[in-house]
Amino acid sequence: MVDHAGALADRVWRRYDRRQRLIRYAVLLVTLMVVYWAVRDIDIFWPWVWDAPNQISNLGARMWPPDPRGLEAILNAMLETVHIATLATMMTIFIALPVSYIAAQNTTPNRACLWLGRFILVASRSVNTIIWALLFVAIFGPGVLAGILAIMFRSIGFIGKLMGEAIEEIDRRPVEAMQATGASKLKVIAYAVVPQVMPAFFAIVILRWDINIRESTVLGLVGAGGIGVLLQGAIDTFAWPTVATILIAIVLLVLVGEAITSVLRRKVI
């Protein structure tokens, strides 16, 4: 037991003990120094900063009212955006599933496959969609193909990683039971693994589709198709009212996408 008399003698209430406090102060100090360095060192012309609210509201004023002309072109570009997202998500599945299979510890055939799978996932996830698009536009030229490939290459990592985790989290016991019946590896997967990861699979694909809708709205800024092409064109020609229309259309598209996702999620799972 603790020596009560000693403890009572100098009772001081402290939120944190000494070591914790030192760590907290150190973290705070380092953060402050980093922020100070960032503010002093960054290449910003400060008068512009004070002028920024002015400029932004100015831009906002130039956008009003939105220009409804060219609505048909915008709608077509919207459809193209949705197509890019949907087709890319569908095609991703065929690549992401095998990758997740070899990247999951409990199903991978051997260590080499495991590391290959993990490398593919990391490479895919670390490169942003728009950087993938930049690369594919350089290869295949501007157009929807570059966009679809860019979305696919980014989604492989996302779907593959989450599916791999889902496979690793399955209940081992049905697997054991299937092995005990003398089933081959593929049959064990078909019976004990696939049914268990089905709900996760649908949830992940739906989630990624939602994200892909958002991502495919910007592909056009590097020339990879979709609504972004129109947006870039409108900005380049200072057609601000048209920009406003496009922005409103994008918000609506994203909201509709979100609504569809939540309905699907409830239906399927």
Next chain:
Amino acid sequence: MTRPDVTGTTPVPRTWRKPPFIANPWLRYGLWLAVVTYLVWAFGSLPFNWERISEGLPRAARIFGGGFPPSFERWGLLFTGFKESFQIAILATLLGVALSIPFAVMAARNVAPLPVYLFGRAVIIISRSFHPVIVAILFVAAVGFGPLAGILTLTLYSIGFVGKLLAEEIEEIDWGQVEAMRATGAGYLATLVYAVFPQILPRQVGLSMYQLDSNLRASAVVGIVGAGGIGGTLMNAFGRYDYDFAFAILLIIIAVILISEGISGWVRKKIW
């Protein structure tokens, strides 16, 4: 337990098919038809420039051939670009996380009055709907090229993301503590500070780390449209066909992202 021959009074159908996932056959085949129709329509309506695409392979060979080995010769440019990306990410996280608190309070139904709530929600929804690159291109148009546009973009991005999660957190707090504070006669602000913030603070610290990580990722891409940072350097390298430099930048971006993901994951584990 009865013997099998006794139970034979009601003959069970001796065939068995797996019950279909969707019971209604019309709906089942209709869905297949819809998917096929969609695929045909989507592929048919998309403009593919096959001539240009067919040039792809030799081009890919040229790009990858020119890209290897990656050249780190212009490391000075590389360093400046990354420094700027870090600065953008840090300042935007700080501003975004700080501003996300008032917006989260506004967007939480249980602590905000209805008109304020609607306004808060609208800000969060709009800032979440737009991809940071779109926001960046608008800010570049408004305040000019450079890191300022990047900071503004990522601040808004952080408000959307952190604000939404934080608002949900506030809506789920233990209401008893709020009532206890009100019972002591505390005002609205005091209630917020003593009963609401302590409950959401641990989450907030974790979210900030997460957001710093994701801002760093995003800061690499907003530069592509001119909002400062390494993205601009990358875009220039691509534009000038400096593929060896571009691949060097890409490699460093991947390395930095992996490291930052590791650190942010480690810190979050420590805190929670």
Next chain:
Amino acid sequence: MLEISKLVKRYGHDEPVLKELDLRVEGSSVVAIVGASGAGKSTMLRCINRLVEPTSGSIRLNGRELVNLKGAALRRARRRIGMVFQGFNLIDRLTVMENVLAGRLGYVNLYQAVTRRYPQQDIERAFTLMERVGIAHYANKRADALSGGERQRVGVVRALMQEPEILLADEPTASLDPRTSEQIMKLLQSLASELSLPVLINIHNVAQAKTYTERIVGLRHGKMIFDGAPADFNKEALEAIYGGIEAPEEELVETPSASLDQGKPGVTHDQA
């Protein structure tokens, strides 16, 4: 006839779990294997169908050596060894019928397995067996909609679908309430005589072992220390098997799924 001789299983460099175990099971007898957690019961059972790889020794089923089998030959051997598990090990999201038919996976080809187009006689057999244990009306229900006792019946039928030459039951009643577990034991006993099948049952409940089996084998620290008729299983034998052993500490060695029913073994120790 099952002949186990000099069976040794050692995990890593630890003390062996099974130490030169010998066991012969002839004809269609029901054998109970009793012992404290960690005595090696489950490991022994799993060595027979090679879910656990024996370190050395020999296991012969009807004259065929099982220990050195590999690949397709091992799978062919496994399909003649039925197994019933403590945690039922059903595929929750599939229907009862699919779970039952899964017992035929060793016989059908991959196409039949994936499309669920099993041969007519398999479906016939499935219905007959399900009627026998009283679950035929659940054929198209999902496995997780059933109660514990019903789920274990599905497990038993799945094992019998394999047309096994021997049935292994690893604590088949440990996850069930006392009444249901009596029913399952009775079922296993009568099925053994109906199908003239040798059955090996790992069991903690000594009272049930004495009531429903014809022979009791007691294991302790991987060695057989009792082998005889239930009538001969007296206080001394019980003391020799369980004496001085407290709460189960080697749960991990016992069975990977043992964590499902915390504390059950400790309760059954007081049975006598």
